[in-house]
Amino acid sequence: MAALRTEGLTKYYGETRGIEDLSFSVREGEVFGFLGPNGAGKTTTIRTLLGFQSPTGGSATVLGRDVTDEAAMIDAKRHLGYVPAEMGFDERVTGERFLRYQASLKGDQRSEELLKLFDPPMERTIGEYSTGNERKLALVLAFMHDPDLVIMDEPTSGLDPLMQERFYEFVRDEQARGVTFFFSSHVLSEVQKICDRVGIIRNGTLVELETVETLLDRGGKHVSARVSESVDPAAFVLDGAHDVEVISDRTPTHTSADGGRTGAADVEDDVRPGSSSGRTGTTVRFTYTGDYNVLLDHLGRYDVLDLDIGDAPLEDVFMRFYGETEPSSGGEERA
Numbered sequence: 001m002a003a004l005r006t007e008g009l010t011k012y013y014g015e016t017r018g019i020e021d022l023s024f025s026v027r028e029g030e031v032f033g034f035l036g037p038n039g040a041g042k043t044t045t046i047r048t049l050l051g052f053q054s055p056t057g058g059s060a061t062v063l064g065r066d067v068t069d070e071a072a073m074i075d076a077k078r079h080l081g082y083v084p085a086e087m088g089f090d091e092r093v094t095g096e097r098f099l100r101y102q103a104s105l106k107g108d109q110r111s112e113e114l115l116k117l118f119d120p121p122m123e124r125t126i127g128e129y130s131t132g133n134e135r136k137l138a139l140v141l142a143f144m145h146d147p148d149l150v151i152m153d154e155p156t157s158g159l160d161p162l163m164q165e166r167f168y169e170f171v172r173d174e175q176a177r178g179v180t181f182f183f184s185s186h187v188l189s190e191v192q193k194i195c196d197r198v199g200i201i202r203n204g205t206l207v208e209l210e211t212v213e214t215l216l217d218r219g220g221k222h223v224s225a226r227v228s229e230s231v232d233p234a235a236f237v238l239d240g241a242h243d244v245e246v247i248s249d250r251t252p253t254h255t256s257a258d259g260g261r262t263g264a265a266d267v268e269d270d271v272r273p274g275s276s277s278g279r280t281g282t283t284v285r286f287t288y289t290g291d292y293n294v295l296l297d298h299l300g301r302y303d304v305l306d307l308d309i310g311d312a313p314l315e316d317v318f319m320r321f322y323g324e325t326e327p328s329s330g331g332e333e334r335a
């Protein structure tokens with residue numbers, strides 16, 4: 001059974017489109033990342049999945065329950081954890097008191113362990129909490145009843161890097177125990193680290209649904225080759241080479257494959273810093289999605305001083321889906 005499934009899920013706020021015709025499912029035990037720019041429809045999806053608002057079209061189930069069935073959703077919530085984007089805590093109560101209140105509503109199987117891990121200041125009133133501390137408390141609350149599925153809206157926003165890492169490790173451990181995750185994020189490195197699959201939403205519709213591995217494969221490789229001779233950028237207009245950049249050690253000019261001057265390097269006639277051989281040369285950088293043998297053949301024509309080939313970051317893949325201009329957060333009107 002899918003932990004979560006949507007079929008043509010649609011939500012309009014009056015004339016404004018929140019989401020349109022979303023169909024996807026999240027398997028049990030999967031970590032699914034939901035990506036999209038501001039106003040794409042992530043929060044709308046999450047709030048509709050939790051039954052906080054009714055869809056205007058399509059359907060969705062969470063842990064097998066129809067999200068529009070109130071009684072079924074109350075039952076589902078015993079097995080469901082939720083980390084909202086904004087907590088909306090009562091600022092006058094202490095963390096401890098709020099936790100006890102939540103425990104009385106939904107049970108508490110593991111707050112002791114979670115408090116040790118995330119360590120929010122429980123004796124302080126929530127009004128005194130920093131954003132990061134609010135988020136830590138939200139994580140304790142989301143997991144204290146040992147849910148099977150956890151839905152999270154930007155779970156790491158406000159957490160310091162150490163706490164973020166602790167959270168990623170926690171998610172991996174929970175996944176190993178069979179917990180399913182569905183969460184929205186802007187942070188591509190975290191998606192790359194912990195997600196099995198990614199859905200990309202833009203203007204309320206799903207534009208991509210893939211494993212992280214496939215997305216990275218499609219993103220190609222970042223190639224940086226330092227060669228001893230000067231290079232004509234046009235020579236690197238190979239099938240599958242994108243954004244070719246040529247940086248000469250001796251000429252303080254970055255040249256793109258279209259011959260355009262794209263910026264000035266801060267190096268005059270010296271060997272560039274980071275040059276491993278001590279010899280002057282030219283660095284060619286590009287993203288490559290073509291045949292590896294063609295690339296190796298081509299590089300073989302040069303005297304290669306240094307070579308670095310690695311996965312293109314998810315950011316590049318993401319940018320290809322979004323293009324140069326991000327849609328505005330103003331939303332779109334029904335046609």
Ligand SMILES: Nc1ncnc2c1ncn2[C@@H]1O[C@H](COP(=O)(O)OP(=O)(O)OP(=O)(O)O)[C@@H](O)[C@H]1O
Nearest residue numbers: 013016017018037038039040041042043044330331
């Ligand atoms: N309560 C509401 N009333 C009217 N329009 C809304 C409401 N909530 C969201 N919208 C609109 O629906 C669209 C999707 O918004 P949503 O908040 O779901 O995006 P998001 O992807 O979560 O964005 P962000 O990353 O900025 O949180 C936007 O155009 C937004 O203006």
